[in-house]
Amino acid sequence: MELRILKPAFAPSAANQENRQAIRNQIRIARRAIPAEAQKRVAQEAASRLMDIIYQRQAKHVALYLTSDGELDTQPLIETLWQAGINVYLPRLHPFSRGNLLFFKYHPTSHLIQNRLKIWEPKLNIIEMILPQELDVIITPLVAFDEQGNRMGMGGGYYDRCLNDWQLRGKPYPIGYAHDCQRVAALPTEHWDVPLPLIVTPSATHSA
Structure with a gap:
């Protein structure tokens, strides 16, 4: 398999960097404050909503992430996908x-x-590896999103690089996954930011 590495240049403006960090701090505090029982309930609701989309797209290969730092728990979704x-x-x-x-x-x-x-x-095992363009859907973590589908992560740019030309290939179809409290009116953006066509929260599916 040929692995293509995409490396957009990352050089955030000082103003954007300051604004983005302030939003990150605010949203991370808000999602960590969600009680454990509420976390379980909303994770089930979001998983059910997202599974409807996965079935509609007839996806067979889905990438996602393991939860940390108060993120919407992906474990119910993982188990439903396996089943x-x-x-x-x-x-x-x-x-x-x-x-x-x-x-x-x-x-x-x-x-x-x-x-x-x-x-x-996962451990590095070439037998288990799949190229991004072979994935049907990639469920992305995020810290915040806005009404235009803009996504803000932790600042490393990992998913922006991975999704840099997904529209040209048509795959993998990216879907954001987040708590309702992670939605903001507007995010400061940079030229490398890749907007998402869909963001799923426990209470709604947001389309850009």
Whole structure:
């Protein structure tokens, strides 16, 4: 398999960087404040909503992420995907190309290790790897999103690089996944930011 690495130039303006960090701090505090029982309930609601979209798209290969820092819990979604016979994949930091991701199949017996960002990821196993353009859907983490479908992550640009030309290929179709409290009126953006066509929250599906 030929692995294509995309490297947009990242040089945020000082004003945007300050604004984005302020939004990150505010939203991360808000989502971490959601009580554990409410987290369980909204995770089930969001998983049900997103599964309807996955079925509509007839997706067979879906990438997502493991939850951390108060993010909307993906575990109910993962288990529902497994039960439906849909292949699930997790990202892993590229070992040789900083700022890029690789994707590996994830199943109940997968062995995970913690990376330098303290995030759990699959072991490097070429047999389990899939190229981004072979994925049908990629469910992206985010810190905040706005009414135009703009997504703000933690600032590393991993998903912006991965999705840089998804519209030209038609795959993987990106869907944001977030708590309702992570929606803001407008986000400061940069030229490399990749907007999302859909963002799913527990109470709604937002389309750009």
